[in-house]
Amino acid sequence: MLGLYLHRDSVIHRLGAGVKMGGLLAATLAVLALPGALGALAAGLLGLGLLVAAKLPVGRVLRELRAPVVMLTLLFGCQALLAGTGWAETLAAVARFAALILLATLMTLTTKVADMVDLFERLFSALRPLGVNPAKMALMLALTIRFIPLLAEQVREVRMAQQARGVERNIAALFVPLLVKILRLADDLTAALDARGYDPTDDGRHT
Amino acid sequence: MLSTRDLVLSALFAALVAGLGMAPPIPLGFLPVPITAQSLGVMLAGALLGAKRGGLALLLFVLLVAAGLPLLAGGRGGVGVLMGPSGGFVLAFPVGAFVTGLLAERFATGANPIRLFAVCAVGGILAVYAGGIPWLSVVAGMPLEKAALAVMAFIPGDFIKAGIAAFAAAAVRRAGVLPTAHA
Numbered sequence: 001m002l003g004l005y006l007h008r009d010s011v012i013h014r015l016g017a018g019v020k021m022g023g024l025l026a027a028t029l030a031v032l033a034l035p036g037a038l039g040a041l042a043a044g045l046l047g048l049g050l051l052v053a054a055k056l057p058v059g060r061v062l063r064e065l066r067a068p069v070v071m072l073t074l075l076f077g078c079q080a081l082l083a084g085t086g087w088a089e090t091l092a093a094v095a096r097f098a099a100l101i102l103l104a105t106l107m108t109l110t111t112k113v114a115d116m117v118d119l120f121e122r123l124f125s126a127l128r129p130l131g132v133n134p135a136k137m138a139l140m141l142a143l144t145i146r147f148i149p150l151l152a153e154q155v156r157e158v159r160m161a162q163q164a165r166g167v168e169r170n171i172a173a174l175f176v177p178l179l180v181k182i183l184r185l186a187d188d189l190t191a192a193l194d195a196r197g198y199d200p201t202d203d204g205r206h207t
Numbered sequence: 208m209l210s211t212r213d214l215v216l217s218a219l220f221a222a223l224v225a226g227l228g229m230a231p232p233i234p235l236g237f238l239p240v241p242i243t244a245q246s247l248g249v250m251l252a253g254a255l256l257g258a259k260r261g262g263l264a265l266l267l268f269v270l271l272v273a274a275g276l277p278l279l280a281g282g283r284g285g286v287g288v289l290m291g292p293s294g295g296f297v298l299a300f301p302v303g304a305f306v307t308g309l310l311a312e313r314f315a316t317g318a319n320p321i322r323l324f325a326v327c328a329v330g331g332i333l334a335v336y337a338g339g340i341p342w343l344s345v346v347a348g349m350p351l352e353k354a355a356l357a358v359m360a361f362i363p364g365d366f367i368k369a370g371i372a373a374f375a376a377a378a379v380r381r382a383g384v385l386p387t388a389h390a
Contacts, residue, residue: 001276003275003276003284004277004285005275024286028290031325032334037372048385064287068288068291068292070288071293072292072347075292075349075357076347076349077345078357079348079349079353082353089385093348097290097291101287101290101291102287102289102290103379104285104286104287104290105285105286105287107285107286108275108284108287109275109285112275113271113274113275115272115274116273117270117271118208120270120274120327131219132273133209136209139214139382140214140218140221140263140267141267141270142220143215143218143269144221144222144225144267144268144271145215145276147218147219147221147222148222148225148226150222151219151223151225152225152226152230154226155223155226155227155229155230159230164380165275170373171328171371171374171375172371172374172378173265175372175375176248176375176378176382178223179255179375179379180379180384182219182220182223183216183255183379183385185219186212186216186219187212189215189219190211190212190215193211193215198211199213200209200210200211201208201274204228
């Protein structure tokens with residue numbers, strides 16, 4: 001499956017998705033509780049340590065951080081100019097979020113999409129008392145993953161057809177046929193699922 | 208209870224929002240910046256599928272982004288993006304679709320584009336910004352009103368999207384291919 005996952009043979013990669021997600025949550029709360037510079041330093045060092053431990057290309061991972069850092073620097077920079085916040089504080093605030101985004105990026109790069117989806121399914125099971133049906137959520141996630149290339153293709157097809165007619169700047173000409181196609185597709189797919197004996201009343205419990 | 212058709216429709220619209228993010232941005236001619244269609248998908252899912260199925264569609268989309276699929280416009284994805292300055296907007300997508308759907312079910316059941324436009328504007332713009340602005344304010348440590356000011360530049364583009372969504376939803380409803388809720 002196409003994802004942002006970057007395979008390496010490392011301890012970090014082998015950790016369970018749940019452990020990593022829990023760790024990220026704990027680290028985020030800890031950094032937000034600590035004063036700005038200290039939290040940024042701790043999370044930054046942790047992030048760099050994990051980055052090396054995960055054997056990921058350091059330059060490439062840090063490049064992922066460029067866009068959010070530029071945006072945060074602009075935001076905080078404007079604020080420092082307007083509200084007269086000190087430069088040291090501004091720097092600490094940017095560093096703090098850059099460090100957190102680094103940790104989250106590491107989680108994404110070292111965890112397979114399939115493992116994350118498994119984690120979500122376990123979480124849905126825990127939500128069963130609230131009326132969540134884990135079997136249905138799992139099926140829908142799987143269907144969505146399957147439909148993404150299909151829909152990307154449909155979007156491209158309709159755009160090409162409209163271009164051939166010279167109406168590519170007419171947005172309604174793009175969306176109306178696309179939506180009609182999707183709704184028709186839904187009929188076929190529903191019939192296909194029903195024909196294969198899918199039972200929507202099955203709550204996923206194996207009794 | 209979700210029927211088989213509900214599951215399929217939610218999954219298809221989740222995939223549509225992803226597909227819209229992968230398509231090259233659409234040039235509008237009179238706007239200098241081409242629009243990315245992802246938030247349009249929020250409005251369309253709500254307006255055409257209703258609150259439950261539309262909200263579910265966008266929830267699936269956000270879960271897959273969090274799982275590390277590069278589904279956001281520009282090929283971004285992962286928990287890091289959701290935690291970043293603009294993450295609140297993406298996290299508010301399901302709420303936006305839900306609110307759009309809820310309002311559409313009550314006030315815009317026909318093919319009236321004006322009503323649909325109002326519904327898309329409230330759900331797809333107001334509800335999404337109501338999630339995005341406080342998030343930006345917390346992440347960027349700026350006061351709420353300054354965060355709101357910072358994103359004002361995106362409002363005109365979003366109103367155009369609400370207009371497009373309203374016209375497309377009205378045309379689809381007139382075409383009579385829309386499944387009724389809980390069929």
